Amino acid sequence: MRSADNPVRSVTRDAxxxxxxxxxxxxxxxxxxxxxxxxxGVKLGLANLVTLYAVCRLPLPETLGIVLCxxxxxxxxxxxxxxxxxxxxxxxxxxxxxxxxxxGLDRSLSLLGVSMLGAAAHHLGQILASVLTLGSWAPLAYLxxxxxxxxxxxxxxxxxxxxxMSRLPE
Amino acid sequence: xxxKRSGLLRPRWGDLAVGxxxxxxxxxxxxxxxxSGAGAGTAVVLRDGEEIxxxxxxxxxxxxxxxxPGVTIRYGGGRAAFLRSDCPDGVCVRTGxxxxxxxxxxxxxxxxxxxxxxxxxxxxxxx
Numbered sequence: 520m521r522s523a524d525n526p527v528r529s530v531t532r533d534a535x536x537x538x539x540x541x542x543x544x545x546x547x548x549x550x551x552x553x554x555x556x557x558x559x560g561v562k563l564g565l566a567n568l569v570t571l572y573a574v575c576r577l578p579l580p581e582t583l584g585i586v587l588c589x590x591x592x593x594x595x596x597x598x599x600x601x602x603x604x605x606x607x608x609x610x611x612x613x614x615x616x617x618x619x620x621x622x623g624l625d626r627s628l629s630l631l632g633v634s635m636l637g638a639a640a641h642h643l644g645q646i647l648a649s650v651l652t653l654g655s656w657a658p659l660a661y662l663x664x665x666x667x668x669x670x671x672x673x674x675x676x677x678x679x680x681x682x683x684m685s686r687l688p689e
Numbered sequence: 690x691x692x693k694r695s696g697l698l699r700p701r702w703g704d705l706a707v708g709x710x711x712x713x714x715x716x717x718x719x720x721x722x723x724x725s726g727a728g729a730g731t732a733v734v735l736r737d738g739e740e741i742x743x744x745x746x747x748x749x750x751x752x753x754x755x756x757x758p759g760v761t762i763r764y765g766g767g768r769a770a771f772l773r774s775d776c777p778d779g780v781c782v783r784t785g786x787x788x789x790x791x792x793x794x795x796x797x798x799x800x801x802x803x804x805x806x807x808x809x810x811x812x813x814x815x816x
Contacts, residue, residue: 620707623703625696628701628703628707629698629699629703629704630697631708632701632704632707632708635708652797653735653800653802654738655802657735658793658795659722660791660792660793662715662718663715663716663718663719663722666712667711667715669711670708670712680697685697
């Protein structure tokens with residue numbers, strides 16, 4: 520694999536991906552999706568776009584490294600310690616789910632299924648985080664609606680990712 | 690080039706399975722959480738998972754309860770909602786009226802939960 524051949528190249532690329540993920544989560548906060556659907560956690564998942572690219576093109580440890588850096592820096596920039604738990608649980612679960620699913624890519628799954636699974640895993644992680652934060656199972660009530668949104672938003676992310684990847688060299 | 694892109698997005702049987710599985714689990718979870726036929730009997734207010742108040746919803750008139758300064762819950766007539774909250778995201782207020790047992794509105798910044806319980810849940814068990 521080329522990333523192993525040239526460490527400078529892979530460090531630079533990973534740093535760029537972390538920066539891109541942070542910029543995308545910031546951009547996403549400006550989109551008024553929550554004004555249309557008043558549920559905590561409903562969003563396009565633009566930062567997951569970077570994870571989706573990473574699980575398709577990079578080894579899993581590198582993908583997890585990118586997710587961890589994105590979450591830590593995101594918390595530093597304003598998420599706080601509670602925010603860190605939310606983004607870590609959501610981000611890592613999504614990365615693991617998509618890394619597992621991506622093995623079926625081109626055979627039994629397309630990017631659509633991979634991305635939907637990632638979105639669902641992300642929501643599951645965040646619900647888990649709010650269950651832990653609040654010490655109550657009440658947040659589980661949001662999960663059905665969030666799973667519906669995972670199907671829709673996961674498909675949107677997949678279309679965006681496919682558009683990006685067809686334009687980027689391997 | 691465009692052939693490659695459509696390859697990444699060309700739906701396979703697994704995509705359909707993933708989509709259906711997600712929709713099905715949403716539906717099952719929904720049914721499990723909200724299928725109780727009972728009307729809304731009580732609204733429970735929790736902070737940090739601890740119950741701080743129980744609001745009777747069966748009266749016809751509306752009343753207000755303030756779990757802390759800046760937050761107002763309006764309840765009565767079989768429903769309850771966060772009327773006002775000075776939390777940064779306002780998700781709790783936009784959740785709107787809760788009318789069925791199992792429904793809840795969550796204010797994460799203030800760690801408050803408003804949850805609806807059924808009419809005579811306890812009676813139903815003992816009876």
